[in-house]
Amino acid sequence: MSTYQIDSFDAAAATATLSLDAGLYPIDVVYGAAYALIDRCYVLLDKVDGRLVVHLRGKLPLDVAGLQALSGEFGNELLSQALRRKIVKQNGKIIEEIVTAAISGAAGATLPQDFVTGGGEDDLDFLDDPLGIAVPWEEKFKK
Numbered sequence: 001m002s003t004y005q006i007d008s009f010d011a012a013a014a015t016a017t018l019s020l021d022a023g024l025y026p027i028d029v030v031y032g033a034a035y036a037l038i039d040r041c042y043v044l045l046d047k048v049d050g051r052l053v054v055h056l057r058g059k060l061p062l063d064v065a066g067l068q069a070l071s072g073e074f075g076n077e078l079l080s081q082a083l084r085r086k087i088v089k090q091n092g093k094i095i096e097e098i099v100t101a102a103i104s105g106a107a108g109a110t111l112p113q114d115f116v117t118g119g120g121e122d123d124l125d126f127l128d129d130p131l132g133i134a135v136p137w138e139e140k141f142k143k
Contacts, residue, residue, distance in 0.1 A: 005018065005019050005020075006018055006068075006071050007019050007053075009064050009067045009068070011062070011063050011064050011067065013057065014057055014058040014060075014061050014062045014066075014067065015055060015056065015057045015058075015067070016055070016056045016057075016067040016068075016070060016071045017053065017054070017055050017056075018053070018054040018055075018056070018071055018074065018075075019048075019051045019052065019053050019054070020051060020052040020053075020054065020078075021051060021052075022047065022050055022051055022052050023050075025052070025078055025082065026082075026085065027052075028081075028085065029078060029081040029082045029085055030045065030052060030054070030078070030081075032077070032081035032084070032085075033074055033077035033078045033080075033081050034054070034074075036077045036080075036081075037056070037070070037073065037074060037077065040058065040059060040060075040070070041056045041057055041058050041059055041070060042056070042057045042058075042059065043055070043056055044057070054074065056070055056071065056074060058070065
């Protein structure tokens, strides 16, 4: 039996039934592919005789051509999710390092030393107001 098979189309119920080799596609790949299509169809997953059975039912009425297109999109999404899973698995360490660096940078761990120590080179005082910004409204516009 093949790894991916379209079992049936039911235009009256707007349903397509597919079966997949459970050993070929990990369950998280199937979940990802199903999630990508939930805006257009309802997805029911089942397991029969070691194969995953996927029922796709359109949220809008679909004819046989629409069901075939939906089944094809599901197959394409399976491949896409499998490739994403492989890339993440191969590059997981790099992704973790990038995320760690981004989070530590956002937390302030990479500030230049001058900002951390304060430097003490400026003679500014928080009470100085050379532009007159801190003048109360009543004093600035009194009659």
